[in-house]
Structure formats: C-alpha cells, structure tokens
Amino acid sequence: MDDADKPDPGGTGINSDSSWTIGADVDRVNYFFPSDGESSILSEFGWNLQSENTERLGDLQRIEADESSDLAGTVTEFPETNSSRDFWSSDMALLPGSYVGEVSASNPSVSSSSSEDPPEKSAGSGGKAAEISTQIKKKGQKRVRQPRFAFMTKSDVDHLEDGYRWRKYGQKAVKNSPFPRSYYRCTNSKCTVKKRVERSSEDPTIVITTYEGQHCHHTVGFPRGGIISHEAAFAAGHLTRPMSQFYYPGVQLPGENPPSNTQLHQQQLGQARDRTSSVRVPNSDDGLLGDIVPRGMRKR
C-alpha cells in the first residue's frame, strides 16, 4: 500500500516510470521568499535568509500586492501565468512562494473543515482562491483556511512524491494556461491536507505545488526505494522542522554572486543525486524525512 504502487496517482504519467526520484527530475532547486513574507515565513521557521534576490523578491511582492490588494498575511498565490514569468523564468526552479499565516478561527459551520471533518463537504460551497482573501475580508466569518505552502519545482512529473498518499478529487482548466490544475487530497481520512498541482504555462517544466493544511499522520513510506522530493516532503509535512536545517542549493548568501547559480545547482545536485536525493540534507542521518517528520511520526 505504499506509494510505490502508484507512483503517480494523479500525475500525467510523464516519466512516471523511471524518474520518480525527484533527484533525477529536478534540475535545479531554488528557494526564495518575499522580503515581507520573510517576516512571516522565514522568521517563523527560524530562517534568516538575507537574500540578494532583491529584484525577484520585489517581483514577488508586487505579485503579492496584485494578487491580493487587501491581503495581509494571506496566501500569496502563485501568479497564474504572465506576471509570474518575470521571476520564475529565471534559473529558479523551486521556490516556496506562498504561505498563509495561521489558521484563523471563523465560522463554526465551516471551521470544521479545517480540523478533522472532510472540509470539502462544507467547502462544497466551493473553496476557491478568492476565499483566501475573503476569509480575511469578511472578518473571519468565512471558512478557516489552512496554512499553505507553495513551491515551484522543475520536474517532468506533475505529482511529486512526498511520502504521502494523495487522491485526486478534481481537475480544472486554468485560465490562460494550457495545463490543467489538479486537486489532491490526502487519502488519510483524518487528514485534511490538500494540494494543488499545476504546471506553469510559461515553463511547462515547472510544476507548481501548493500544499494546504497539515498532516496529522506519518508518511506512508518511501516510494520505490525511498526517494522523495525533499521540498515536497517538507511542504507536505508542513514545515514540521525549522528550514534552517536544510540545505538549499538555490539559496544564495548575501554577497554571493548568482552567475553560476545554475552551475552550482548542477554541481550540488550532481552530488545530491549520488546520494539519491535532489537536495543534500545535512544531519539527515535518518533519511530525508529525518528533517521533516518527527521521529515519533516516522514509520522507519
């Protein structure tokens, strides 16, 4: 019953046969946060990334503002297409861009959606992206929105393996994008975590994955030999550990020159691949999940 059975449940099946290992699929890995978001995400997770990606951050910020003029601490949805091109068309392959603040209590009738009951039921009213800002707009009278974490990954496979099992419950065509957006829900009945997967219309090789919610259970195991997407697992596991413990090739240090960023990635990834991981994880004596899933939650 491991994911190994169905490597790519909702994926397009692209390279679903051999390249599962994100390590092999992910060409580059790169994270960055909006400078403002930094205060929320980075600080929250103990990150202290003084990025010199100021321009990019600026772009993202702009996007943030565009996406939700009235959003304050709301999710920063990845721009669907055009506006995003600016920053993600670069050598950036992966970047957690959005994060919603804490779950806000709200309408009891729908709040249940956030904790244990299948949120979709209440959400039958339709979740929609708008809700994100809406919940805040409407002064918390709206549904509870789980924390979100989105990132972009350069990968051939749509559905990145993250150690959890997902069931696809919907697919929608995205405006201005030839690629549909897939909706997945954690197969664990008690788990309300959802995720959306879509490809960038600008760069089909980029997969945008957005996780929502927090797993209340451990992973189901490693797929096919134990390779998972570290970033995916990280997100799927919902930031259970300070990210500062991770090592992201793409994260640049102040003063560091980006020119060889790509090369650097290739180098590091090359090394990482030798370790069957796309991202080298220090202190990962327990495997990739070592930094993601608390020991108590781990299966092995």
Added chain:
DNA sequence: CGGGTTTGACCAGCGC
C-alpha cells in the same frame, strides 16, 4: 472488489 481517476456539473466569491 476496493481504491483511485476522470469529468461534467454545481456552487460561491469576485470583479466589472
């Protein structure tokens, strides 16, 4: 047969 995927329909929020 059970679990997962597909797909059309429905609903609700948002912008104009």
Added chain:
DNA sequence: GCGCTGGTCAAACCCG
C-alpha cells in the same frame, strides 16, 4: 446584477 473563475462534488469508469 451578471458573468467569470476557482474549488469541490459525485457518478461513472478504470485498474490491479
């Protein structure tokens, strides 16, 4: 108020 769009449901279908 209306149309658009995103998100979800649920029945049908597929597959191991």
